[in-house]
Amino acid sequence: QVQLVESGGGLVQAGGSLRLSCAASGLTFSSYDMGWFRQAPGKEREFVVGITRRGFTTRYTDSVKGRFTISRDNAKNTVYLQMNSLKPEDTAVYYCAAGLTDYLSYDYNYNYWGQGTQVTVSS
Numbered sequence: 001q002v003q004l005v006e007s008g009g010g011l012v013q014a015g016g017s018l019r020l021s022c023a024a025s026g027l028t029f030s031s032y033d034m035g036w037f038r039q040a041p042g043k044e045r046e047f048v049v050g051i052t053r054r055g056f057t058t059r060y061t062d063s064v065k066g067r068f069t070i071s072r073d074n075a076k077n078t079v080y081l082q083m084n085s086l087k088p089e090d091t092a093v094y095y096c097a098a099g100l101t102d103y104l105s106y107d108y109n110y111n112y113w114g115q116g117t118q119v120t121v122s123s
Contacts, residue, residue: 002026002112004096009117012086016121020081022096022114029077030054033099035110036070036081038092038119048094050104051079059104063089086121093118 008020022034035050049060049070058070067086072079079096094117097110 004098004112004114006094006096006114006117009094009119011120011122014087014121014123016086017084018086018119020083020094020117022079024077024098027098027112030074033102033104033109034072034079035097035099035104037095037097037107040092045107047105047107049081052102052104088121088123091119091121
């Protein structure tokens with residue numbers, strides 16, 4: 001059974017930081033691209049960042065460039081999202097996903113999804 005389990009969400013003040021983790025099991029982790037998406041109340045799910053299998057290529061949505069950093073540890077089957085300088089508009093449920101096509105910013109690249117972790121940024 002493929003499982004992606006996010007953790008690390010919470011409540012933080014604007015300007016603060018959080019580090020999200022996504023632990024994967026039931027798949028060959030190093031064979032998959034990994035991505036983070038988010039969904040705010042009343043809004044569509046949007047792409048945040050993706051990383052290729054070995055971690056050498058990343059893609060970020062413009063709104064998080066310079067603030068968020070994705071990384072992965074294939075030995076631990078885990079992908080991370082370091083979020084700095086958080087803004088209220090970053091408030092959302094954050095989902096990790098695993099895919100195979102290398103079209104990192106497209107949700108159809110991803111075959112497996114976690115259940116999400118809530119990030120709330122207060123002003």
